Amino acid sequence: MPMLTLESVAQSPILSELTASFEAGRVVGLIGPNGAGKSTLLRTIAGLLRPTGGAVCVHGVDIHRLSPRRRAQHVAYLPQSLTEDIPYTVREFVEMGRYSHGPLFVGARRVAGGDQVADALDQMGLLALQDAPLQRVSGGERQRAGIARCLAQESPVLLLDEPISNLDIYYQLDIMTQLTRLASRGHLIVIAIHHLEFALRFCDELLVVSDGQIYAQGETAQVFTPTMVRDVFGVEATIFLDPVQQHARLSLSSAEARPLVQVGERSVGGRRE
Numbered sequence: 001m002p003m004l005t006l007e008s009v010a011q012s013p014i015l016s017e018l019t020a021s022f023e024a025g026r027v028v029g030l031i032g033p034n035g036a037g038k039s040t041l042l043r044t045i046a047g048l049l050r051p052t053g054g055a056v057c058v059h060g061v062d063i064h065r066l067s068p069r070r071r072a073q074h075v076a077y078l079p080q081s082l083t084e085d086i087p088y089t090v091r092e093f094v095e096m097g098r099y100s101h102g103p104l105f106v107g108a109r110r111v112a113g114g115d116q117v118a119d120a121l122d123q124m125g126l127l128a129l130q131d132a133p134l135q136r137v138s139g140g141e142r143q144r145a146g147i148a149r150c151l152a153q154e155s156p157v158l159l160l161d162e163p164i165s166n167l168d169i170y171y172q173l174d175i176m177t178q179l180t181r182l183a184s185r186g187h188l189i190v191i192a193i194h195h196l197e198f199a200l201r202f203c204d205e206l207l208v209v210s211d212g213q214i215y216a217q218g219e220t221a222q223v224f225t226p227t228m229v230r231d232v233f234g235v236e237a238t239i240f241l242d243p244v245q246q247h248a249r250l251s252l253s254s255a256e257a258r259p260l261v262q263v264g265e266r267s268v269g270g271r272r273e
């Protein structure tokens with residue numbers, strides 16, 4: 001049985017009847033232009049928005065029929081942005097990820113979850129900042145705290161809305177690598193991502209959403225084509241093998257300024273009609 005299934009999920013008027021299924025152990029990239037419906041879909045899968053039609057199931061269980069605590073045992077969700085006025089320290093915020101596992105404290109005595117919280121803080125490079133008020137850390141540090149909270153939750157499905165958008169290149173690479181590792185341990189990771197080159201490199205499969213509908217879904221190597229990038233984003237793409245790193249790379253140019261059009265065996269200068 002797939003870990004996550006979308007059965008004709010609709011969110012009128014934004015999403016129309018999306019059907020897809022995803023297995024454990026995969027990193028799924030949710031890509032599409034601004035306003036396509038990616039965040040709406042993630043919020044619907046997370047149980048925060050009730051679909052106007054269809055159902056979202058994790059291991060066959062309809063996520064919208066569960067209590068918030070039971071739902072959190074199935075899915076962890078990172079919103080696109082965390083508000084800046086959360087009145088907790090970094091550690092307290094990450095500890096909230098353990099909510100679905102029962103109380104962290106009885107009186108002043110910690111009963112469980114300390115190891116997972118410490119591990120999550122460590123993985124996100126936040127141990128030195130754990131006592132800092134969340135209101136005073138940088139945008140990227142707050143984003144890492146949000147990811148740490150999801151990791152501490154230990155849910156089988158992680159839904160992350162643009163998890164690397166505010167991060168410096170060290171943490172962009174580090175977090176994508178860590179997500180790959182988590183998937184290899186049996187989690188299903190679904191990330192909305194605008195960084196197409198990272199989607200190409202790190203995602204096992206892609207769900208391409210355009211105008212509230214699925215344009216394509218499947219293995220990244222099959223779905224990520226110049227035609228898809230042109231159709232969905234209106235941009236010309238060339239995919240090539242990085243000669244040093246030996247992974248797929250992407251060169252993008254504006255469709256309007258497309259330098260060459262292939263006509264039969266002849267290359268001519270051209271613009272999009």
Ligand SMILES: Nc1ncnc2c1ncn2[C@@H]1O[C@H](COP(=O)(O)OP(=O)(O)OP(=O)(O)O)[C@@H](O)[C@H]1O
Pocket residue numbers: 014032033034035036037038039040041080
């Ligand atoms: N609460 C809401 N009420 C009405 N319309 C909404 C609401 N939230 C989002 N929308 C609209 O739904 C559409 C999809 O928004 P959504 O945030 O899901 O897109 P997205 O693909 O995540 O975009 P982005 O890449 O810019 O984050 C947009 O046209 C947006 O204006």
